[in-house]
Amino acid sequence: MNLSPDTWIMLVAIIAAVSCGLVGTWLVLRQNAMLGDAISHSVLPGLVLAFLISQSRDVLPMVIGAGVMGLGTAWLTEMLGRTGRLYRDAALGIVFTLLFAIGVILVSIYTGQIDLDQDCVLYGEIAYAPWDRIAVGSTDLGPRSFWILSGALLVVVLFSALFYHQLMVTSFDPALARAVGVNERFWHYALMTVVSLVIVAAFESVGAILVVAMLILPSATGKLISHRMRPLVVTAIVVAIVTAIGGVELADRVDGSIAGAMTVVGGVIFVLVAITSRLIQRHRQRHEYEAATTTQLQAPGDSAIRG
Amino acid sequence: MASSPPIEVHDLTVAYRQKPVLWNVDFSLPEGELIGLVGPNGAGKSTLLKAIMGFLPLLSGYVRVYGKPFEQQRQFIGYVPQRESVDWDFPVSVLDVVNMGRFGHLPLIGGLKRTDKERARAALDQVGLADLAGRQISQLSGGQQQRVFLARALAQDATIYLMDEPFAGVDARTERAIVDLLKQLKADGKTVLAVHHDLHTVQEYFDWVMLLNLRLVRLGPTTEIFTEENLRVTYGGKLAILAEAAESLTRRTEV
DSSP states (O other): OOOOHHHHHHHHHHHHHHHHHHHHHHHHHTTOHHHHHHHHHHHHHHHHHHHHHHOSOOHHHHHHHHHHHHHHHHHHHHHHHHHSSOOHHHHHHHHHHHHHHHHHHHHHHTTTTSSOOHHHHHHOOGGGGGGSEEEETTEEEEEHHHHHHHHHHHHHHHHHHHTHHHHHHHHHOHHHHHHHTOOHHHHHHHHHHHHHHHHHHHHHHHHHHHHHHHHHHHHHHHHHHOSSHHHHHHHHHHHHHHHHHHHHHHHHHHTOOHHHHHHHHHHHHHHHHHHHHHHHHHHHHHHHHHHHHHSOOOOTTOOOOOO | OTTSOSEEEEEEEEEETTEEEEEEEEEEOOTTOEEEEEOOTTSSHHHHHHHHTTOSOEEEEEEEETTBOHHHHGGGEEEEOOGGGSOTTSSOBHHHHHHGGGGGGOOSSSOOOHHHHHHHHHHHHHTTOGGGTTSBGGGSOHHHHHHHHHHHHHHTOOSEEEESOTTTTOOHHHHHHHHHHHHHHHHTTOEEEEEOOOGGGHHHHOSEEEEEESEEEEEEEHHHHOOHHHHHHHHTTOHHHHHHHHHHHHHHHHO
16 A cells, blocks of 8 residues: 555554554443553553564464463552452552563663664654555555554454443443353453553654553543543544544644644643633532522432332 | 241351451241341341352351242342442443343353343332433442332342342432332232341341341341341341330330
8 A cells, every 4th residue: 555654654553543442441430540551551461472483473372472472461450459468559569560570671682683672662663663564475565563453453342342341331230240150250351462462563763652642532532522422432532542542643743642642632631621611510510500590490300209 | 948048047157358248147038028137237147148149158057049049040030239339330321231130141252132121121110210311320429329220129020039238328319219129029929038227127128037247147028027136136236226126116106
């Protein structure tokens, strides 16, 4: 496909932001956002080991390596939190930093043999994406990361759509889910597998530190202004796209890191929305108060029970 | 099945973070009664409900629902968790929450059948919230939120209901609504085990009472079991609560 490098960069940024933003919606709703952060770090040793064992940058070993580490993080945290006398966030802090540190050491030891350096691991680099291409025969298909991220996006969309109800009930009320027989633990780990997959796909582009911003900011912004799933998801997608476009533009202006600029743009959007929605809410409350003091209001549907 | 009690708990011991919270609890619930679960804070009341549903690892003992393990019988149990146990800012409507009561009938892929949704709507109507079906749950009052949880349990179409403090922090209107609902459940032959805090209303709302403080103190008809003597054993030396109980007992006998 013959698109300019700039267009490819923009496309990769958008797809990375949207797939992270969508899967991150579940993390935010489950109040599990920091588990996303943890997984984004602990997949590193999985990636390095996958490189070393398979001696290639094929997608499959990468996904397996990262998936194992992502699930391992979720499971170890759960175990430490349950059996030890340790709060869950402390357990999380121990598990992911330990795994990440092992990854950092591996990267520095085998730095000659693998195609990863420490800066790339931390911050990612979308700017190189257009030059790492895949081809079938003599047909150029475009950047590798574009296809990997598109695959990840497809998985996220299918997973969320097909198992929407299961994800919903286990997020809102895990106890009820167990009571009616929806296996809360299974869906938790299934989601963490998908989160790991998206993180691997986005890793080269946005890096371990900033991927968590991509996971959380879109839906956190959406949750400020929406009271239903549909508008929440739509807002998250819009915010992700605006973040990607704005970030790439900003990076271009200041000649800086694209992932960094995307995160700044996403953060600024969040703050602006937070302030605006707060002001609107206050205005509305004042309005309602004035209305309530002039007329006697009765809440609808508050009638007594009907047997 | 007729001979098996709705819930039978044998020699149940449960520990949380190495600390035992229930010791050798042993009982069978009678069918078709409203049973109040009463005891001081930290007595293990919520823990007992969760242990019955297999949410917690048991150190010893077993639980049977109509004579079989919970996993095979979950369709018989409706659950009303504590209201504070969920995030009421969650982006769902009232009807979405009540629908969750039917999720035991969910296919692996896709949504609920029409009959399941109709059942949920009927349950919402039964608690008097049909008008609010489309509301976001954060816009409800505390009492309305409690009724949404009750509707969800009704939608489960169970024969046994486990309720964790259904009366906590509700307005007078909701309290009356819940009392009516309990009467209706009893009339329909359902069994209800509800954690209850207000000693004043135990005799009024419940036919049976279970007194719990880490161990099972007593279980039986309220008229026999709900005595000052038994409450003293249950609450230990907590005098303020005992005085309150004594006052409520004398007031009852005067009425």
